[in-house]
Amino acid sequence: MTTLYQKIGEEFLTRLAQSKEIEPKKVERLRVLITSGKKLKVQELVTAFTGGDENEVK
Amino acid sequence: MIKLESIHIEEVRGIRKLDLDFGKKTLAIHGPNGSGKSGIIDAIEFGLTGQMGRLMGRGTKGLSVALHGPHVDKVKFPDAAFVELKVFLTDLNKSATITRMVSSPKKYKVNPDDPDIRAALDEVGEHPEITLSRREILRFILVEPAKRSDEIQALLKLERIGETRRVLQAAENQLIRQHNVAANQVKSARSALQLHLQIPAVKTDAILEVANKQRKILGLTLITDFVKDTNLAEGLSAGAGSTEFNKESGLRDVKALSEAINIAASLGKTHVDAILQDLARLENEPELLGAFRQRSFIEQGLSFVEKAECPLCDAPWPDVEHLRTHIKAKLAKSEQAKQIQDALLKNGALLAGKLVQFSALIQPVAKLAETVGEKELSGTLTTWKGALDLLNIDLGNAEKVRKLKSRLRDGWLQVPDTVAASVTALDEKIKAGPDQTATLAAQTFLTTAQLRLGDFQKALRHNDTVAKGKATARAAHAIYVAVLEEELNALYDVVQKDFSTFYRELNGSDESGFTAKLTPSAASVTLDVNFYDRGLFPPAAYHSEGHQDGMGVCLYLALMRRLFDKRFTLSLLDDVVMSVDTGHRYEFCKLLKSEFADTQFIVTTHDRMWAEQMKSAGLVTGKTSVIFFSWTIDTGPLVQSNDGIWKDIDAALAKGNVDSAAAALRRHLEFVMRVLADQLGARPQFRSDGSYELDDMLSSVLKRMKALWGDAAKSAESWGKTEAQKIANEKKQFLSTCDAAMRAEQWAVNKALHYNAWADFGKNDFVPVVAAFKELLECFRCPICDSWLSVLPKQSPKMLLCTCSDISFNLIAKPKD
Numbered sequence: 104m105t106t107l108y109q110k111i112g113e114e115f116l117t118r119l120a121q122s123k124e125i126e127p128k129k130v131e132r133l134r135v136l137i138t139s140g141k142k143l144k145v146q147e148l149v150t151a152f153t154g155g156d157e158n159e160v161k
Numbered sequence: 162m163i164k165l166e167s168i169h170i171e172e173v174r175g176i177r178k179l180d181l182d183f184g185k186k187t188l189a190i191h192g193p194n195g196s197g198k199s200g201i202i203d204a205i206e207f208g209l210t211g212q213m214g215r216l217m218g219r220g221t222k223g224l225s226v227a228l229h230g231p232h233v234d235k236v237k238f239p240d241a242a243f244v245e246l247k248v249f250l251t252d253l254n255k256s257a258t259i260t261r262m263v264s265s266p267k268k269y270k271v272n273p274d275d276p277d278i279r280a281a282l283d284e285v286g287e288h289p290e291i292t293l294s295r296r297e298i299l300r301f302i303l304v305e306p307a308k309r310s311d312e313i314q315a316l317l318k319l320e321r322i323g324e325t326r327r328v329l330q331a332a333e334n335q336l337i338r339q340h341n342v343a344a345n346q347v348k349s350a351r352s353a354l355q356l357h358l359q360i361p362a363v364k365t366d367a368i369l370e371v372a373n374k375q376r377k378i379l380g381l382t383l384i385t386d387f388v389k390d391t392n393l394a395e396g397l398s399a400g401a402g403s404t405e406f407n408k409e410s411g412l413r414d415v416k417a418l419s420e421a422i423n424i425a426a427s428l429g430k431t432h433v434d435a436i437l438q439d440l441a442r443l444e445n446e447p448e449l450l451g452a453f454r455q456r457s458f459i460e461q462g463l464s465f466v467e468k469a470e471c472p473l474c475d476a477p478w479p480d481v482e483h484l485r486t487h488i489k490a491k492l493a494k495s496e497q498a499k500q501i502q503d504a505l506l507k508n509g510a511l512l513a514g515k516l517v518q519f520s521a522l523i524q525p526v527a528k529l530a531e532t533v534g535e536k537e538l539s540g541t542l543t544t545w546k547g548a549l550d551l552l553n554i555d556l557g558n559a560e561k562v563r564k565l566k567s568r569l570r571d572g573w574l575q576v577p578d579t580v581a582a583s584v585t586a587l588d589e590k591i592k593a594g595p596d597q598t599a600t601l602a603a604q605t606f607l608t609t610a611q612l613r614l615g616d617f618q619k620a621l622r623h624n625d626t627v628a629k630g631k632a633t634a635r636a637a638h639a640i641y642v643a644v645l646e647e648e649l650n651a652l653y654d655v656v657q658k659d660f661s662t663f664y665r666e667l668n669g670s671d672e673s674g675f676t677a678k679l680t681p682s683a684a685s686v687t688l689d690v691n692f693y694d695r696g697l698f699p700p701a702a703y704h705s706e707g708h709q710d711g712m713g714v715c716l717y718l719a720l721m722r723r724l725f726d727k728r729f730t731l732s733l734l735d736d737v738v739m740s741v742d743t744g745h746r747y748e749f750c751k752l753l754k755s756e757f758a759d760t761q762f763i764v765t766t767h768d769r770m771w772a773e774q775m776k777s778a779g780l781v782t783g784k785t786s787v788i789f790f791s792w793t794i795d796t797g798p799l800v801q802s803n804d805g806i807w808k809d810i811d812a813a814l815a816k817g818n819v820d821s822a823a824a825a826l827r828r829h830l831e832f833v834m835r836v837l838a839d840q841l842g843a844r845p846q847f848r849s850d851g852s853y854e855l856d857d858m859l860s861s862v863l864k865r866m867k868a869l870w871g872d873a874a875k876s877a878e879s880w881g882k883t884e885a886q887k888i889a890n891e892k893k894q895f896l897s898t899c900d901a902a903m904r905a906e907q908w909a910v911n912k913a914l915h916y917n918a919w920a921d922f923g924k925n926d927f928v929p930v931v932a933a934f935k936e937l938l939e940c941f942r943c944p945i946c947d948s949w950l951s952v953l954p955k956q957s958p959k960m961l962l963c964t965c966s967d968i969s970f971n972l973i974a975k976p977k978d
Contacts, residue, residue, distance in 0.1 A: 107648065108321045114644045115637075124636045133637065143325055148332035149339075152637070153630030 112137050129154070162728040163285050164761045165205065166247040166256060172232040173207065173242050173263060174200035177797035181787060185249055187753070187762045189781045191772035192789030197798030198765040202292060202735045203230075205763060208244035208259055209282075210289045211266035212479065225479070230263040233794065239264035250281045251730050257282070289480075290724075292733040293717050313686055313720065320485065322645060329641050333634040338510065338557060340631045343624040345514045349521030350617040356417055357410045357606075357613050368393070372610055375603040394611040397604060406532050407605035408597050414525040415588045421522050422581050425574045429515045432508040433569050439501050439508075440566050452495035456502060457560050459495075463488045502559040509556035512573070516556070519574065520549040530587055533594075538583040545577055646681070652723055653679040653686070659719035660712075666752045667711050667745055677712075688716075710737070711745060718757070729757065734764045746771050750778030790832055799835070800828055810931055819927050826931060827855060833949070834858035837941055840951035841865050842958060866941065867896045869952065869961050873970035880975050889970060892940060899937050943968050 116137060119130045132151040136143060165183040170176045175197045181188070190198045203213045207230065216224040231242035242263035249256050257278045261269040271278055285291075351363055360367040365387035372393040373383045381396040421428075443450045465472035466488065469481045478484040527542035552573070555561040568575065597605070657679040665675050678697055680687040689697035690712065692704065700709050714737050721729050753762055762780075766772055772788070775781045789798040806829045813822035838845060838858055843865035845857040870893035877886035942949050943963030950968060952958035961970040 107652070108325075111322055111641075111644050111648050112325075114648070115641050118640045118644060119637060122636060122640065125633050129633055137325075143328040145328055145331045145335060148328060148634070149335050149630065152332060152336060152633040153626055 162251055162288075162725065162730050163209070163281070164249045164251060164730050165763070166249055168201075168205060168208065168247070169245040170201070170204045171241065171243055172235040172238075173204045173230060173244055174213075174232065175792060175794075175797055176200045176204065177232060177795070179797060179800070183761065183763070184785070185761060186785050187760075187764070187781055189772055189775045189786045190763070190765045190789065191769060191786065192765075192767065192798065193791075194767050196767075196789035196792045198767070198789060199735055200798070202733050202763065202765060204244045205246065205733055206289065206292045207263070207266065208246040208261050208269075209248075209291070210286045211261060211269070212289050214289060214292050216479075226263060226266050230266070232797075248282075250278060251728070253277055253281055290721070291731055292735065293714070293737055320482065326638075326641060326645060329634070329638040333631070333638045336627060336631040336634045340624070340627045341510055341514060342517065342553075343620070343627045345517035346521075346620045347617070347624045349518050350613070350620040352518065353521060353525065354610075354613040354617045356413050357407075357609055359413075363617070368610075368614070372607060375606045375610075378599055378603040379607075392611055393614060394607040397607060405597075405601055405605045406529055407602060407609050408591060408594070409602070410606060410609055411525075411529045412588065412591055414522070414529060415584060415591065418522045418526045419581070419584050419588065421519055422576055422584065425519070425576050426572060428519065428574065429512045432512045432515075433573060435508045436505060436512075436562060437566065437569055439504055440563060443501065443563065449498055449501070452498035453501060453563070454560070455491065456495045456498050457558075459488055459491050463492070505559045505562045506557070509559070509562045513553050513556040516549060516553050516574075520546055520553075523549075526584065526587070529591075533587070533590060535583070535587055535590070538580075538587060541577050541580060541583070545575075545580065548575065649681050653681050656716070656719045656723050659722055660716050663715035663718055663752055663756065664712060666756070667715060667748045668708065669748065672708075707745070711749070713737070714749070718752075722757075727759065729760050731761050732757075732763070734762055736765050736767060747774050747778055750775055750780040754778070754780055790835060799831065807931075807935060814924050814928060814931070817924055819924060822927060822931065826934060830859065830934065831855050833938060833941070834862050836949050837862045837866075840949055840955075841869065842952055842955045862941075863896060863899070866950075867893050869958070869972065870896065872958075872972045873961055876971045876974045878974075880971065885970060895940060896937075899933070899940075 116130065116134050119125055119133060120127070129151060132154060133148075136147055136151060164185040166185055167180065167182045170179045170181075172178075179201075181201065190201055192198050199215065203215060207213050207226065211226070213226050213230060216226055216229055227239065228236065231239045235241045240262060243260060245258060245260045247256060247258045255275075255278060258272045259269050259282060260271075269282070271282060354363060355361070358368060358371045360371060369384055369387055376383055376393075376396070379397070384391060384393070384395070443453055462472055463485065466481060466485055469478045469484060470476065471478065471484065478487075523542050523546045527539045527546065530536070530542065531539035552565075552568075555565060565573070657677050660679075661675060661677045664677070665673060668675060672693070674691065674694055676691045676697075678687075678689045680689070688700060690700050690704065692698050692702070700712055704712070714734070721732065753760070764775065764780075772786060776783065776786060787800060789800055791799045793799070806825060810822045810825050813819075813825065834855065835853070835858065837843065838853075838861060841862065843858075843861040845853050845861040848857075870889045874886050874889035874893065877883070877889055943965060945967040946963055946965035948964035950961060950963055952972070953960045953962065959971070959973050961972055962968055
């Protein structure tokens with residue numbers, strides 16, 4: 104049974120992929136995090152949001 | 162998902178030993194208060210989930226399944242308390258038997274122990290919301306919007322969605338802070354570059370003009386195009402100018418730091434004052450300070466909650482939601498503390514911005530001091546810069562800002578005592594030094610320019626990365642919130658529609674135009690209901706308690722339908738409609754039948770009328786109704802057999818199950834004899850614990866009935882009613898002949914039940930016993946209305962009669978003249 108959480112997650116990733124503001128590489132990183140089933144961590148998201156560029160935030 | 166076939170309960174809550182057959186059908190359990198009905202709900206819930214809702218939640222502190230799940234006489238022997246449930250898993254089309262001991266509620270045995278069955282049972286175990294008690298229904302109705310939101314979110318398992326939203330928000334906030342820092346670093350790097358190049362703005366043509374002037378002195382090729390990799394010092398031999406400094410530029414750096422130190426005391430004064438004001442408030446209000454100090458701790462604690470154990474002390478909790486709710490309640494209490502926390506963080510961030518720009522002035526001078534041999538000053542400046550970098554980190558943490566009070570009050574930059582004088586001395590030393598040759602000046606100028614240009618470009622790139630990250634985080638958070646709100650709005654739309662429909666079905670006679678509105682916002686769900694077309698109001702504004710009860714059940718059913726859809730196959734309704742009047746209860750039965758035809762409900766009620774209505778509405782049958790007529794601590798619930806008892810006994814005997822036939826007969830006799838003893842005013846030997854044996858009851862009831870028929874015969878004779886006299890005498894005579902036979906047959910019943918004599922009893926031995934008791938009991942009931950005979954008034958009987966009055970005998974003889 105698809106839970107509401109999964110349904111929202113899938114729609115969220117679909118819209119992220121459609122957004123011109125967000126690089127595809129970042130969307131894929133988010134997809135991995137969201138669908139992993141693990142609890143999301145703030146630092147993982149920060150890295151995913153900034154990690155599409157060559158320079159990492161340190 | 163699941164339906165119940167049967168249950169066997171031993172030593173759980175108020176139940177000693179009990180078997181019930183559900184047959185995958187809706188079952189009604191009726192009995193007076195304290196007769197053990199809710200114990201059945203507890204046992205079913207425990208069997209399926211390992212939890213007992215009544216031992217959890219508000220007002221249950223100190224209660225637990227382990228300590229209070231067993232029967233009170235078995236508290237020290239929790240292994241004796243267990244539930245065995247035979248269930249049907251609708252998705253798998255399979256039956257299975259679950260056995261769960263109170264001593265280890267999280268584990269269960271299952272037969273057959275197949276992985277798919279375990280997976281299905283584990284899923285059921287995660288849904289304690291299948292149980293709804295009266296205590297719980299009002300939480301959907303009579304609570305403030307924020308609390309209702311929590312209740313609905315908990316029911317729909319929205320916790321994880323909320324958690325994702327919070328983490329996205331936190332990531333965005335962190336990137337906003339990082340971007341502020343990066344922007345300040347850009348400003349600092351830009352200032353340092355401008356200071357060195359002496360240009361009003363960082364423009365490529367201005368940079369090239371200044372750099373080319375120096376390159377011309379050195380005879381280097383002029384740079385015509387400024388590109389990404391442009392090196393202003395390109396062409397200088399390796400090391401040229403790198404060990405020296407540019408005198409003019411150095412003096413400007415020293416001057417800039419010196420001026421900054423002179424105004425250090427007033428730097429960021431507005432923000433410092435604001436922080437000190439908030440800190441003073443915290444000191445003056447100890448409760449607020451307590452809430453503030455706990456806040457960040459509790460916020461962190463909440464993020465660590467992953468299982469039903471306190472992340473700090475490992476104390477066990479009934480479940481993870483329970484713990485989260487507790488922590489959230491603590492957080493909600495510290496709203497004022499949150500406002501102060503936000504203000505401290507805001508002013509801390511503004512102060513940090515000024516700090517970054519200030520400390521950026523220190524590093525070039527430290528390097529300069531080292532170059533000219535002022536190692537002590539260089540060391541002091543480097544140490545100071547390090548301390549300011551740490552301060553910068555502390556300014557991003559509210560709790561650490563609180564500890565900076567004395568520093569903020571006494572000069573937050575903590576300019577080392579000797580630094581001002583030493584920097585002045587450095588200035589003088591550099592000025593006093595020999596002028597640099599034009600060549601050296603040009604070389605050092607270009608190497609410093611390139612160094613600062615590189616720092617500026619690096620700061621720009623970093624700022625750009627963080628800015629993009631921030632934009633992505635902002636967009637992602639906004640998209641998630643938008644999707645979440647759309648889905649929740651759609652969900653609430655469906656729920657409010659179903660809720661209104663169900664409620665109209667329940668109250669169609671007086672509220673056919675009923676509508677409801679669920680309005681979700683960021684942290685709450687407001688419920689308003691229509692009151693006779695006069696507008697939308699909170700449920701408690703005008704509706705009666707009975708109507709509010711009805712709303713609670715309807716909202717619960719609407720949410721469950723949304724949550725499970727067609728898999729909503731089982732629901733335990735524990736006395737949930739006690740305040741709904743009789744007319745509406747009949748409609749409620751129809752609602753359950755029509756809207757939830759595939760759902761098995763286990764409904765308990767203490768209201769006899771309601772139990773009868775469930776039957777007449779066709780929600781249950783006589784066979785799927787159980788009546789608890791009493792309860793004692795020693796016996797547990799005393800169960801009335803259903804009307805089909807003789808068919809059940811015959812069926813058991815047909816299969817050769819003498820033991821179950823005997824048990825059913827004995828239970829039925831116990832029930833009937835209690836009813837008759839009460840209604841006829843029989844006097845069994847008094848027992849202080851109320852635990853009367855069948856033998857006591859049967860003897861006293863027979864004796865009483867014979868006496869009553871005797872009185873009826875005498876009375877009829879005195880009034881000259883010959884026919885009545887004849888009937889009464891026949892009844893009395895029949896009971897007398899029964900008496901002796903009963904004693905022998907009763908022995909048979911007892912033996913079949915209580916002694917290891919199964920082998921001695923065949924079907925043929927027990928059939929006559931059953932027939933004799935059946936015939937005997939018919940002497941006590943009306944063949945027209947099926948009611949058991951009673952006397953009126955009980956204390957000094959004047960009439961022996963049945964409910965329909967087809968049987969009606971005067972017990973008082975005609976007074977003699």
